[in-house]
Amino acid sequence: MAHGRTRKVLALALTLLLTVSMFTITGCKSDGGTSTDGTSGKTETIKIGVHTSLTGGLADYGFAASEGLKIGATDFSGFEVDGVTYNIELVIKDDKGEPAEAPIVAQQLIDEGVVAVIGGLTSGATNAALPIYQAAGIPVLSGSATAPDLTEVGFDNFFRTCLRDDLQGAAIGAWAIELGGKKVVVADDRGDYAVALGNEVQGTLEAAGVQVLREECAEGDVDFSAQVNNIKAFGPDVIIFTGYHREAGLLFKQCIEAGVDAQFMGGDGIKSNEIGDEAGGAANVEGALCTFGGFAQEAMPGYAAFLEKYEAATGKDGGPYAENNYDALGAVVQAIVDAQSFEGADIIAALHDVEYQGVQGTLTFDANGDVSVPGGGGIELIPRFEYTGGQWTYIAD
């Protein structure tokens, strides 16, 4: 039974390996950042956690976020607290964009002894991780979680450097009313982002007495003739699609073919120049309008310089939300310097008062932790774009 013996040896080896790894598990309780003796002229390292999604459906967003943060770690290292110079060590962890994985990642970062966390990439994962960060008293700053309820459930440790869905929704609704919309179609793709945005747009319009027809164009579908029939019978003056550019292009094209004459609008999901091809020619989208759920890159004081660094580091064009994440790191470092402390509670208190000069402009946080500009700011922060000559162009005020 030579075969049997090999198997037994293998089994024994595996058992040994497992036993050894058990000991390693129990033997490596972390002791936090490396701080030896904090006296004069020393350089030390603090850990900042990055809770993001490097695998899964939104891996490209996670890549851009972590690259933006790596640039930030280089730029912001060397700040001083109590006369000691500190460098930043990023601890990057992946949650696959799955809420079930998010608490595990959160616990891992806490065990590593990070002083603050930049992340949750997606709103779902952030929602699942926040109770754990809250219990540990660790400040969390997200550069891309835009769901409104995150800052409304009552987590005092959460801040974000991106604008909320409802702000963009209100801005789209207000713009449609400005354009004289009396009958408006609001369509989404049944995804979490588009539905939330669509609900906000619908709420804004209905509050102003505008008649709204809600339609659903599910992501991945090609034929929207049923929806187009409803739209034609409704006779709208504005059609708003809150999902992504692929379905938007198809919907706009099929509306034009059916003879619907209306102003096309959308959220930042349709802000891709590919929409021209997807609508069967740029002429079909000419004059379409869209908003963007953040500060306009064109209006950001530091964007050109940041983009240069990003391209040099990655060899790629600017990625989504990279600058928001960079600013989140910058804001938390500034808060640490302001507070002269690494205690979570002190950093959280300092973040409420911080006025940070970032890539996106001068940023402050309101009482809920939402990003703002000095003196506050509402829907006028949302930038507007028009599709002309085959590309989206920024409409400067």
Next chain:
Amino acid sequence: MKTFFSKIADTLRRAPRWIYIALALALALIFPMLESWGLMETLWLRVGTRALVYVLLAVGLNLVLGETGLLHLGYVAFWAIGAYTTAILSSPRTARLLYMVQEHGIGKALTTVTQRTMQIPEELIGFHIGFGWVLLIAVLIAMLFGFILGIPTLRLRGDYLAIVTLAFGEITRITFNNWEPVTNGPGGIPGIMPPNIFGWVVDKPGEFFYLLLIVVVIVVWLLNNLKNSRIGRAWNALREDEIAAHHAGVHSTRVKMLAVVLSAGIAGLAGAIFGYYQQFINPQYFPFMQSTIIVCMVVLGGMGSIPGAIVGAVALDTLPEVIRQTFTKWLPDAFGPDFLPGVQAAVQTDFDRYRMLIFGFVVVLMVVFRPEGLLPNKLWRRETHEVDPREQEQTRQHLFDLEEGHPDLEA
């Protein structure tokens, strides 16, 4: 050498079962204490607690897949039903729904999307249903849906259950995704309140671990008794040969229905506790992939074996985390940052991203080297491997005893 190893193997095999059970229980009882003594990171406690949820799910699915031999591909649906029951009955959503029912009647409450900013009266804030009721309701709803699914499919022979459950899994997720008035749609339900069991407020991972451990022990004890009962024998008979079982007097539809309904109830129970543990639920928790993973846990653990399902669930759920820690922490700590000579340092720090790749590779290895599972049921092992002659002799003796009317019918 050979005799030495086979002696150890023999001793291990002959050791009575209660020793293994006692060992496993002792390990599980000590596990959370390791964290409070500072010997283990809290991370592992969280990983272990989530693994216990999967243990419940794997043990429940084993009833259908392993014992009765029915392919069930939508098991995640019952888990989701349990979790959403908790989320709807024990979160700020509860008060909001109750207010809608009071103001506009139940029909309107279930069909109207309410504004996020809607104000509800002060006295309703914090209203929720107690832990025991939530568990009971979750189990009953899950069982009801298991029953409804079973009616059209279990009378038929073949893989109809697989097709119908596959569809049911997706329908459930999409329903939760689109039924905004009640489930808040894709945004999910945050703020689930911690359970209060006669004054014991369960809100730390260690406490959840013990709560789940109690539930797992009760469920496993019940299932083990059931497995060795007349019904359990009927399930196995159906799995081996439906026609023969039918002619031996097994009412196949009823017996199969019992397995499907019971397993749905167990998933509902697991889901309800999982909802409390996560404090947040949205449809992203329950993709089709999760059903597949639970099937993998049962198959890799050993179909039809309860210890197998437990080991399979623990192994598959903790493996990605073990791999991540191995490559991002233990190996670099032990051998320095250049532990893989020739591989760029950048790749090593990015090991987070490669862990799922390694995970897949390990799973493939397991299937190749142990097709019958980690802790297989005896029957399945015989189907996939050469049989040890001594064991064959034991079985023959056992059958002989049965024929002779030996009083000890259990083995």
